[in-house]
Amino acid sequence: MDIKLLNHQYEVLSDTTTKILGMVAGYGSGKTYTACRKAIQLSYLNEGCVGIVTEPTFPMIRDILVPEMKLALEEWNVEYKFNASSSIFTLTINGKENKLICMSMENVERLVGINAAFVICDEFDTSKTDIAYKAFMKLLGRLRAGNVRQFVITTTPEGFKAAYRIFVEEIGSDRRLIKARTQDNKYLPEDFIETLKKQYPEQLLEAYLNGEFVNLTSGTVYYFNRDKHNTDLVHTDRDYLIIGQDFNVGSCCSVVYIRDGRNMYAIDEFASHDTFRIIDNIKRRYPHNNLEVIPDASGNQGQTNASKSDIQLIRDAGIKVNVPSSNPRVMDRINTTNNHFEKMNLFINVKKCPNFAKAMEQQAYDDKGVPEKLNGAGTIDDWTDAGTYPLHRLFGVDRGMATSYQGSFL
Numbered sequence: 001m002d003i004k005l006l007n008h009q010y011e012v013l014s015d016t017t018t019k020i021l022g023m024v025a026g027y028g029s030g031k032t033y034t035a036c037r038k039a040i041q042l043s044y045l046n047e048g049c050v051g052i053v054t055e056p057t058f059p060m061i062r063d064i065l066v067p068e069m070k071l072a073l074e075e076w077n078v079e080y081k082f083n084a085s086s087s088i089f090t091l092t093i094n095g096k097e098n099k100l101i102c103m104s105m106e107n108v109e110r111l112v113g114i115n116a117a118f119v120i121c122d123e124f125d126t127s128k129t130d131i132a133y134k135a136f137m138k139l140l141g142r143l144r145a146g147n148v149r150q151f152v153i154t155t156t157p158e159g160f161k162a163a164y165r166i167f168v169e170e171i172g173s174d175r176r177l178i179k180a181r182t183q184d185n186k187y188l189p190e191d192f193i194e195t196l197k198k199q200y201p202e203q204l205l206e207a208y209l210n211g212e213f214v215n216l217t218s219g220t221v222y223y224f225n226r227d228k229h230n231t232d233l234v235h236t237d238r239d240y241l242i243i244g245q246d247f248n249v250g251s252c253c254s255v256v257y258i259r260d261g262r263n264m265y266a267i268d269e270f271a272s273h274d275t276f277r278i279i280d281n282i283k284r285r286y287p288h289n290n291l292e293v294i295p296d297a298s299g300n301q302g303q304t305n306a307s308k309s310d311i312q313l314i315r316d317a318g319i320k321v322n323v324p325s326s327n328p329r330v331m332d333r334i335n336t337t338n339n340h341f342e343k344m345n346l347f348i349n350v351k352k353c354p355n356f357a358k359a360m361e362q363q364a365y366d367d368k369g370v371p372e373k374l375n376g377a378g379t380i381d382d383w384t385d386a387g388t389y390p391l392h393r394l395f396g397v398d399r400g401m402a403t404s405y406q407g408s409f410l
Contacts, residue, residue, distance in 0.1 A: 008180035009034045012152070013041055020140075020175035022153040022167045025211045026182035028192055031154040032064055035122040036072040038152055039100055040091075046117035046146030048096040052139060053120045056127040058104045059326045061087055065102055065122060105135040117146025125158040126329055129368060132162035157213045158331060159369060164213050182209045199395070200335050201342045208335075221334055221371045222384070223341040224348070224360035231347035233258065233265045237288035242394075245278065245295035246386035247310050251377030252278050255356050255387035256286075262395065264340065266348040266387060269356050271378055275310040279317045292320040294390040297327045324393060330371060333392040340391060359383035 005013065012023050012034050025031055039053050053069070055061045066082070069089060073080050079092040089100040103110070105127050119139045124132055136153075143149045155163050167177040182193055196209060201223070206212045235241060235258060242257040242264075252275065256268035270285065272278040282291070293314055315321050340346035350357045359380035366372045373381050 005034075005037075006030060006180070006185055008178055008184060009037075011178050012038055012154075015176065016042075016045060016148050016150065018174070018176040019143075019149065020151045020153075020166065022155075022163060022175070022177045023180065024155055024157050024163060024167070024177060024213075025180035026207075026209045027156060027196060028182045028188050029180045029185050029211070031156070032068050032122050033072075035120050035152070035154045036065070036069045037076075039069070039118070039120050040072055040076050040078060042118040042120075042148060042150060043091055043098040043100065044093055045148040046098070047093050048098060049117035049146040050099045050101065050114060051118045051120070052101045052103070052111065052114070052116050052142065053122065054103055054105050054108070054135065054139070055122050056105055056124075056132075058087075060123065061102050061104060063325075069100070069102070105131055108135045108138045111138070111142055114142055115144040116142045117148065118150045118152070119143065120152040120154070122154050124153045124155040125161045125163045126155070126331075127162070128370060129161045129165075133165060136162060136166060157207045157211060159207075160213055161369070168213065179211045181211055198343075199339050201338050204335055219364070220361070221363045221365060222360045223338045224357070225341075226348075226350050226357060226361065228344075229341060229347050230350050231265050231267070233267055233347070233349060234352065235267050235286075235289065239289060241286055241289050241291035242390050243282065243291060243293045244386045244388070244390040245293050246382050246389070247275070247296050247298070248377045248382055250274075251382065253355070253378060253382045253386040254278065254281070255353065255383070255390075257390055259394070262340075262345045264346050264391060264394075266346075266353050266356055268349070269353040269383075269386075271355075275313045279314060279319065282319060283317075292322050294322045294393045296385065296389060297324050322393060327389075328392045328396055332396055333388045334371070336392045336396045337388045340395070346391070356383050356387050360387070 008023060008025065009030055012021065015021055023031065023034060035053065039051055043051055053065065055065050066087065081090045087102040091098040091100065105121065119142065140151055143151060153163060157163065167175060182196065193209065197205065200208055206214045239258050242259055244255040246253045250273060252272045254270050254272065255266055258265045258267055270281050272281050295311060311321055311323055337346065348357050348360065363380050363384050364372055371381065
């Protein structure tokens with residue numbers, strides 16, 4: 001069967017002998033596209049066996065992996081059934097059944113007793129380092145069946161995390177790393193790379209465009225400078241306001257913005273004991289303004305009373321809510337925010353937003369390389385969360401994927 005592949009995708013499918021195979025690549029280089037077609041190839045090479053395909057989280061399985069896998073199976077004309085409740089594909093290949101188990105890396109402990117012919121981990125480094133490496137070791141122990149046993153990792157490099165440890169620090173004859181750049185994908189929209197350059201700070205483009213391992217976790221999290229990024233702007237009754245909202249028990253944090261094109265001005269903040277107080281504060285403080293709330297997406301589940309979610313309570317009060325189906329990756333939110341600081345598109349009224357300014361100035365990375373989370377309500381991480389949800393919702397970049405190269409693999 002002939003399919004279209006980019007050169008680096010062709011390399012991944014051509015290699016069926018390396019036990020641990022990795023593809024580290026920039027955004028838009030077709031990582032999930034590759035992972036799905038590699039899964040089908042390995043299914044053909046291991047008829048009647050089980051394969052495991054992972055994403056860091058279940059929403060990524062539902063929103064990214066499953067739709068792309070269905071497209072790949074239809075492209076290859078493979079007869080299949082999909083069980084949505086278990087996220088298992090059953091493929092019929094030459095009269096035999098092959099199962100593809102799709103699951104999040106946090107749940108690999110559930111795979112006790114399963115003998116697999118292959119494992120494919122997509123977006124591997126977007127999980128925490130300890131979770132990703134533990135999943136790697138657990139899943140490696142599941143490779144006990146079939147004729148072509150292979151472990152495949154596809155990811156954007158996210159600093160010196162689990163993929164770096166596996167392919168650089170622990171380099172051996174049983175593993176191979178293939179690197180790819182965003183520019184290698186000639187099928188991307190013409191403005192895709194320029195959009196990335198506008199969305200991300202310069203030092204991150206080595207990772208997100210060129211697929212290189214770089215240090216993403218040194219120093220404080222945000223690039224805020226209270227001298228450079230201060231503003232005296234305050235709101236009037238005519239301004240359209242955007243409120244970033246983080247829900248916490250005992251102290252819900254709100255950061256209020258005025259938007260001017262790509263420029264965002266944080267001009268006010270307030271804390272509320274619960275969702276009912278959030279509503280009261282909004283109506284009391286901004287009685288004449290048109291506005292919208294961009295909240296923590298988990299407020300769809302969080303409950304202030306027994307019957308309605310936090311977000312639904314705000315909607316029922318007649319306040320517009322702009323909420324994604326799930327929260328963005330923390331690093332995506334950080335990168336969007338830092339890009340705005342670096343390009344002088346984000347300003348904070350330090351006098352009106354003392355808690356938000358302090359939080360953006362002080363939040364650091366912990367010893368695991370992730371932004372520190374503090375105990376208690378109304379801590380600095382609660383304020384940074386509240387203030388950065390709107391930035392990613394309004395300006396966060398979408399990741400793309402595509403194809404090229406003619407090759408035969410069956």
